[in-house]
Amino acid sequence: MAEPVVQNTETVRIFDTLTGTQKSAILMMLLGEDEAAEILKNLSPREVQHLGAAMYSVQGVNQETVNDVLDEFLTIIKQQTSIGLGAGNYIRNVLTKALGGDKAQSVLSRITPAASERPIEILDWMDARSISELILDEHPQIVALIISYLDYGLAADVLTLLPQEMQPEIVRRIATLETVQPEAVRELERVMQRKFKQNTTLRASQIGGVKAAAKIMNFTKTAMEGRIMKSIAKDNKTLMTAIQDNMFVFDNLILSDDRSLQTLLRSLPQEAMVLALKGADEALREKLFGCMSTRAAANLKDEMEALGPVRLTEVQEAQKQIINIARKLSDDGTIVLAGRGGDEMV
Template sequence: MIVNGTEKSALLLMSIGSDQASEVLKYLTPFEVQKLVNHMVNINHFSNIELNKVLAECYDLFMKNNDLVYNNNDEYISDMLIKSIGEKKGTILLSDALEIRNIKMSIKSLNSMEPSKLASLLEEQHAQIITTILVYLDPDQSARVLSFFKEEKRIEIVIKISEFNGLEEKKFVELKDIINDLINKKKSTFSNKGGIKTVANILSSMERENEKNLLKKIACSNKELSSKIIQELYSFENIINIDDNVMKCLIKNLEEEKLYIALQGSNEIIKNKFLNNMDEEKSKKLSLYLKEKSYVSNAAIENEQKLIVMMIRNILDYGTFSIENLGKYYV
């Protein structure tokens, strides 16, 4: 799915022919060209609807038997780059882009590896290498792999993930060699993912007791970081991504007054997430209450919002709301 202007531009360039595309690239900065090429080498099939949105005025040029037709191959990109910036620079630029693409593809394949085996293979690696790999694994896989490390090492890696801004150039070759050893492939991946949100995603996939213990240990060495992670774990904004069935279970077990307090000052998207999962009568009633002026304190709002997030995590873990186990989520 096309999500930003750069991807739309990449699709356009891959649809107009290398001669025309190379002319366009001549007017862009090296940085802009690099961004476009990185997207082009990773581009996949797009639906007719998506293509029509991006290339409305050129629709007939790129449709054949209701299928999308575009130049999705490395030769096309190479031809385009050589014509726009010369053979030497074009070859280097494409080589770098393909390198990154192949690295990303390789590291994703580690998601299918047995967590204990992957953890064993990573055990002796530098913490930064482990960090890079865990950042790009699925959160569930990262959590499982992380659980096999000793506590001290887990804390070190979690802190590094929160500070991760990409792999140092000198570590790039080392990472490629490691991925080769792990999955018998030539390439691996690195990028600029990471940060508090990534840590929160990984920790939320762990067993609750392991999560709490790890947070306590992190707090001992870095209280500020621990607070930021907890804040992300219990972010009320993340509710918009919760499955509607979970929301219905939550609403069924949640006191109306608590929900009313929690939704004070929330944006319409969050409010609608709740309202759309209620019966019509309750939805109308709550909507009217929310339109009235409120004198609820910010502290009360935050407390109820945190309770709701705890209840959601409880439902996700047990398949239903379990008040007996709610205490596990207090941090």
């Protein structure tokens, strides 16, 4: 009878720190190039970028960790009745169960063949600077429409690269977008055809809105956020308040469940945590400390004490950094974030 394999502590530690995306990256690297390429063809542009970055980050993991990831994957597969790769209904059902109806539909609209023929989708494969240069000379409404189609993090990067005087107007237009009718999309497609020389199928689209503007603002720097919100408030204070109310801010973490917070805390840089908690509400501090081991909480408190007074801007940027990480984990389906008013931010 074979003796049980005893894992070393370091291997267990590495495995416990791996995110779901990094585990997927390890599995991808176990496949042949052709098989891996076929899988990538079925992912959205942002998913490809996240997975590709994860593949670089796990290059140095040891064989024991790889075996652990493979064992976990096989255990999950054994619990399924079938894999069903490539089946439209299967993909739709899995996404709906994992992400909920609204987010699943959003992802499907990006990765299904019908959607991929739209010229606007080419932007997802471009970097922020290229997109900003591409749309700089367009009408603000066209710019707002295009930015509304982008992943929120990419949209924030594009917004940052546009002229400062233009930024509040773009955010205001995004926040007041609702259902975009075919005639408006037709004008947008004309712009894209001019850029990429392609045809496309038109349909009414639900893009933009206060929530989209808020999510884009979540990814901007604190100073930029304050300047844009102040400018919007001059023309429409109600709109500014609506955007703020839909933004996910650091204090909202107190509404999230302990399991999600524990996963988030394992993904955060220690320096950012120390700075962010220096300016946090006492109730939030205690909740986060309660999601750590007694030793980790004590170490963090000691570091906060030793740090002494810090600038408010440093605290705000650290909190923003943590929220960006939290939103990425939420978008990956790794954690669930609860927003203001009990609304789920996914």
